[in-house]
Amino acid sequence: MKHIPLSWLLGLIAAVTVVAALGARQQPSTPASQAPASQTPSQPQQPSEVELVISGDPGSPPRYAVPDFVSGSPDAAESAKTVTEVLWADLAFEREFYLIPRDTYSTVPAARSAEQIPFQAWRELGADAVVFGSIQKSGTNVTAQVRLYNVRTRQSVFSKEYTGTNPRLIAHTAADEIHQQQRALKGVARTKLAFSSDRNRESLAGPVKNRDVKEIYIADYDGANQRRITTTRDLNITPVWSPDARAIAYTSYRKIVPDIFVSLVYQGILQNPTKGQGSNFLPVFSPDGKQMAFMSNRDGNPEIYVMNVDGSNVRRITNHPAGDASPTWSPSGTQLAFTSDRSGTPQIYIVSTDGSNLRRLTTSESYADRPTWSPAPRNEIAFAARSGPGFDIKVYDLATGQTRQLTFGEGTNESPAYSPNGRHIAFTTTRYGRVQVATMTWDGRDVRQVTRDGNNWTPSWSN
Amino acid sequence: MKRSLVFVLGLVLLVIASGCAKKPVATPTPAPAPPPTAAAPPVRTAPPAPPTRVEESLPVPTQPLSEDNIANRSLEDLNRDSPLKPAFFLLDSADLDDTGRAIVTTNAAVLKKYPSWQITIEGHCDERGTAEYNLALGERRAVAVKAYLVSLGISPDRLRTVSYGKEFPFDPGHIEDAWSKNRRAHFVITSK
Numbered sequence: 001m002k003h004i005p006l007s008w009l010l011g012l013i014a015a016v017t018v019v020a021a022l023g024a025r026q027q028p029s030t031p032a033s034q035a036p037a038s039q040t041p042s043q044p045q046q047p048s049e050v051e052l053v054i055s056g057d058p059g060s061p062p063r064y065a066v067p068d069f070v071s072g073s074p075d076a077a078e079s080a081k082t083v084t085e086v087l088w089a090d091l092a093f094e095r096e097f098y099l100i101p102r103d104t105y106s107t108v109p110a111a112r113s114a115e116q117i118p119f120q121a122w123r124e125l126g127a128d129a130v131v132f133g134s135i136q137k138s139g140t141n142v143t144a145q146v147r148l149y150n151v152r153t154r155q156s157v158f159s160k161e162y163t164g165t166n167p168r169l170i171a172h173t174a175a176d177e178i179h180q181q182q183r184a185l186k187g188v189a190r191t192k193l194a195f196s197s198d199r200n201r202e203s204l205a206g207p208v209k210n211r212d213v214k215e216i217y218i219a220d221y222d223g224a225n226q227r228r229i230t231t232t233r234d235l236n237i238t239p240v241w242s243p244d245a246r247a248i249a250y251t252s253y254r255k256i257v258p259d260i261f262v263s264l265v266y267q268g269i270l271q272n273p274t275k276g277q278g279s280n281f282l283p284v285f286s287p288d289g290k291q292m293a294f295m296s297n298r299d300g301n302p303e304i305y306v307m308n309v310d311g312s313n314v315r316r317i318t319n320h321p322a323g324d325a326s327p328t329w330s331p332s333g334t335q336l337a338f339t340s341d342r343s344g345t346p347q348i349y350i351v352s353t354d355g356s357n358l359r360r361l362t363t364s365e366s367y368a369d370r371p372t373w374s375p376a377p378r379n380e381i382a383f384a385a386r387s388g389p390g391f392d393i394k395v396y397d398l399a400t401g402q403t404r405q406l407t408f409g410e411g412t413n414e415s416p417a418y419s420p421n422g423r424h425i426a427f428t429t430t431r432y433g434r435v436q437v438a439t440m441t442w443d444g445r446d447v448r449q450v451t452r453d454g455n456n457w458t459p460s461w462s463n
Numbered sequence: 464m465k466r467s468l469v470f471v472l473g474l475v476l477l478v479i480a481s482g483c484a485k486k487p488v489a490t491p492t493p494a495p496a497p498p499p500t501a502a503a504p505p506v507r508t509a510p511p512a513p514p515t516r517v518e519e520s521l522p523v524p525t526q527p528l529s530e531d532n533i534a535n536r537s538l539e540d541l542n543r544d545s546p547l548k549p550a551f552f553l554l555d556s557a558d559l560d561d562t563g564r565a566i567v568t569t570n571a572a573v574l575k576k577y578p579s580w581q582i583t584i585e586g587h588c589d590e591r592g593t594a595e596y597n598l599a600l601g602e603r604r605a606v607a608v609k610a611y612l613v614s615l616g617i618s619p620d621r622l623r624t625v626s627y628g629k630e631f632p633f634d635p636g637h638i639e640d641a642w643s644k645n646r647r648a649h650f651v652i653t654s655k
Contacts, residue, residue, distance in 0.1 A: 207542035207585075207651045211631045235630055238595065251598075256583070257625055258598075279626065281598045295599060297624070301606065302599040323557070323599035339596050345555065346596045367555070369593040384593050391593060414593050428594075457594055 052157045053182055054129040054150045056098070062128040062182075064097040067105050069133035069144070070112055076137035082167040083135060083144055083174075089222060090175030090189040094423060095441065096182070100127055114147060114156070122151045129157075140165050146174045148182075157181075168224055186421045191221045192462045193417075193426055194229070194239040194248050195437050199454025202233050211235075214457070216250050218265070221419070221439070221461070223450040229265055238458050242285045245462040249283040249292060260294055262309070273311030282326055285309070286333045293317070293327035293336055304338050306353060317355050328373045328381070337361070337371040337381050348383055348396065361396055364403070368394075370415050375422040378442070382406075382416035382425055393427050393444075406444030415458045418442075426450070426459040534577070538652055546573050547582070547650035550608055551643060554591060557603035559611055563648075567608055570650060571615040577655065584608050585649040586626040587633065589642035594628060601626030608648040623653070 056062035066088040069080040085102075092099040108121040114132050122130045130151055136143045141163055148158035158181055162170040172189035179187035196214045203210040216239045219226040230236040235253035242249070242262075249262045255276060260283045262271040274280040278298030285292055286306075293306045299316065302323040307314040318324040322342035329336060330350075335357075337350045343360070348371045351358040362368040367386035374380045379398045384391040385405075390412025394405045407413040411431035418425055419439075426439045429447075435455040440447045450459075533546055547570045550563040559567065574580060586601030586608075605624035613619050633649075634641035 205539075206631065207545070207649065208633060214630070235627070237630065238598075253625075253627075257623065279602065279624070281626075282595060297602050297606070297626075302602045323596075323603050325599035326595040339599075341555075341596075341600075346593075367592070369596040386591075389591070415595070 051150075051153075054148070054157060056128045061096060061098045063100055063126050064091055065100045065105065065108075065122055065125065065127040065130045066091065066102065067108065067130070067132075068110065069135050070110075072134060072136040076135040076142070079137060079142045079144075079167040080133075080135040083133065083142075083171045086168050086171035086222075086224075087131065087133075087146075087175055090172055090187070091178065093175075093189070093222075094179055094183075094185060094187055095446070096179065096185060097129070100125060114149075117149060117154075119149075119151050119154050127151050135167075142167050142170060144170045144174070148178060168220065172220075188221050188419045188421055188424065188461075191420060192218050192241070192245065193221060193437060193439075193450060193459050194218045194241055194462070195428075195451065195456050195459045196237045196239060196250075197451065197454050197456045199456070200228070201454070204233060216248060216263070217456070218248070219450060221450075222448075223452075226451070226453070229263055238282050240284050240460040241462040243287060243289040243463055248460075249285065251281045251283070260292070271310075273307065273309060275311060277314075284327055284329060286329050287331055288333055291333075293329060295325050295327065304336065304351075306336075317351060317353065319355075326370050328371050330373050331376040337373055339369045339371065348381065361398075362403070365394075367391075372416050372418055372425075374418050374442075375420055378422040382418065384414040384416065384427075390430070393425065395442075404443075406440065406442075417459045417461045419461045420463040424461075426461050428457050428459065538655060541652050541655070545650060545652065547652065549647040549649045552604055552646040552648070554589070554642070554646065555600070557600060557607050559607050563608075564611060567611050568615060571612055571617055574612070574617050574621070579655055580652050581621050581623075581654040583623045583625055583651040583653050584612075585651060586624065587631065587645055587647050587649060588629045589645040590629050590632065590637070591642060592629060594630075597628035598626050601628045604646075604648050 054062050066084060069084045071077045071080040088099055088102060091097055104125065108125060109118050111117045111132060117130065117132055128151055130149050132147045132149060134145045142165065143161060143163045145161050147156050149156055158178060160174065160177065162173055164170050175189040176187040179185040195217055197217045198212045198214050200215060202213045204213055213233050214235050214237055215231065216229040216236050217226055218229055229248060232252065232254045237251050239248045239250040246266055247262050247264045249260060251258050252261045257276060258279045258281050259272060259276055260274045260280045262273060278296050281295045283292045283294045290309060291306055292309055293304060295302050296305050301321060302325055303316055304318040304324045304327050305314055305316050317336060320340065320342050322340055324338055324340045326339040327336050335350055335352055337348055339346050340349050346367050346369050347365065348361040348368050349358060350361060361381065365385045368383050371381045371383045381396045381398065383394060383396065385394045387409060391414050392405060392407045392409060393413050393416045394403050396403050411429045413427055413429045416425045416427045423442050424439050425442060426437060428435050429438050432449055435457055437450040437456045437459045438447050439450055548566050550559060550566045574582065584605040586605030588597035588601050592600060602624065605626055609622045609624050612622060632645045634644045
């Protein structure tokens with residue numbers, strides 16, 4: 001040991017420190033909202049024969065109340081308010097429960113502890129289920145206790161503690177777990193939307209006049225936490241999430257000729273799998289995340305191609321002098337739907353990923369584009385169909401061949417994208433004035449505006 | 464260069480002549496641009512004019528560009544008021560009609576005159592198509608123009624296509640007048 005020089009030892013220590021620091025940087029810590037709330041699962045304090053699922057009156061959904069979370073200290077009040085409001089909205093979003101409006105709770109005495117929950121008063125308000133929650137704050141850490149009670153039996157059916165720095169993420173996690181436990185439903189409260197936007201109002205020199213740049217943005221499913229992903233002050237459009245929700249592929253004009261880039265958004269890594277082989281547009285990940293379909297002019301005409309995500313093994317899927325665009329994968333990853341104007345107008349087609357079994361789907365539309373295959377078990381393809389001066393969202397049912405319409409001429413409506421549970425569709429609409437991203441249920445109800453700043457286009461919904 | 468100098472001298476003479484005729488030169492009302500043909504005859508006979516103070520308001524004719532002006536202009540200026548005219552398309556169509564072919568033929572003549580120019584053909588669409596499919600339509604418009612230029616003898620090495628779909632409308636309006644301007648193949652000179 002004494003033969004080892006001190007400087008060598010110091011060097012070793014320094015190297016270890018650097019490696020440790022690098023390792024720490026690899027953690028997906030950059031956006032705090034992404035760090036999953038650490039959970040301390042505690043089993044509901046009930047014997048196993050207790051009925052955990054709260055039902056409503058026959059034929060109607062269970063009625064839920066989410067009164068104010070109790071704050072353990074004055075500095076926890078804001079977090080308590082956020083968790084309460086976000087949990088209420090998340091539980092309402094899937095429409096599995098009827099959420100009793102929070103401004104009607106004034107007749108119900110507030111409970112400081114679970115023992116004080118006034119079940120009789122909640123029963124009189126018509127509640128089948130009531131949430132009791134409390135918030136403790138220590139530094140930047142928020143700890144939330146979330147319990148769900150069956151108002152009739154006065155029993156706790158769900159009890160969990162969450163710790164994290166983002167109160168919204170705590171509420172989203174609780175909502176997803178309540179949906180899972182009560183409805184065996186995969187909620188979307190922790191999912192995100194990606195889209196392009198001109199909100200930063202930057203422009204680049206054009207040949208005739210300046211042109212507004214577009215950048216890729218992401219937001220929580222409910223529109224909160226909008227943040228910018230690209231900063232190239234160029235045209236960045238058509239973002240899509242990878243299935244693991246950690247990468248966004250998009251079309252970028254940063255090298256003038258459009259090309260596909262992949263941003264690993266929580267690591268700050270940028271990839272360029274197509275490497276400028278012609279113009280490349282409209283990337284979309286296969287369901288297993290290993291491949292991408294895209295449109296390219298590399299052989300002289302817009303055609304559909306498939307490649308591995310690292311850019312290797314490029315295969316041409318379509319071969320037609322008309323234009324082929326807008327690929328989307330079937331949930332099994334064995335078929336693609338895409339748009340082609342080989343009939344004279346843009347229509348939706350499907351084809352196996354080996355290029356065989358090509359067939360046309362839409363026959364009664366004058367113009368159909370942006371097919372988006374639903375997640376299983378629903379087997380349908382949403383698309384934008386020309387209807388009068390603009391477009392409306394329609395859905396083609398692959399089993400029956402029937403088409404149903406979801407929007408009806410309120411502005412022009414384009415670019416449908418399914419939520420991962422197939423129960424919602426994000427799309428762009430001009431019904432609010434400018435082009436905005438909105439969400440609706442799979443049957444066209446409950447339209448909610450997600451973006452408000454600038455114009456916003458081509459949403460993609462993360463898993 | 465020589466020709467343009469002669470041309471400017473002719474203009475100066477013309478301005479001086481008109482200034483002499485109308486004695487009071489009180490208000491500098493910009494005189495209408497003299498047609499270049501009118502300026503030509505006096506040039507041959509007139510001796511070089513002594514350097515005199517030229518009125519600030521001397522209008523510079525912008526309309527009929529002489530070829531030397533084209534050669535001397537910066538890329539930015541050239542593209543702002545380009546000798547290469549855009550070709551326009553019908554709704555949902557990437558076919559060059561007779562008017563479009565005539566425009567591209569004229570552009571091909573310009574490109575033959577300036578063989579060092581490199582060109583990007585931008586394909587643009589109006590908002591009545593979808594954002595996604597318009598990327599393909601814009602590409603096909605640009606490709607149609609490129610193919611026609613190549614058939615007229617322009618080397619494909621000088622031509623690059625970029626589809627902008629409906630991302631960069633030239634006219635932001637929501638009426639046919641705007642849409643018809645936005646359905647175009649636009650020529651951008653990228654080097655000369």
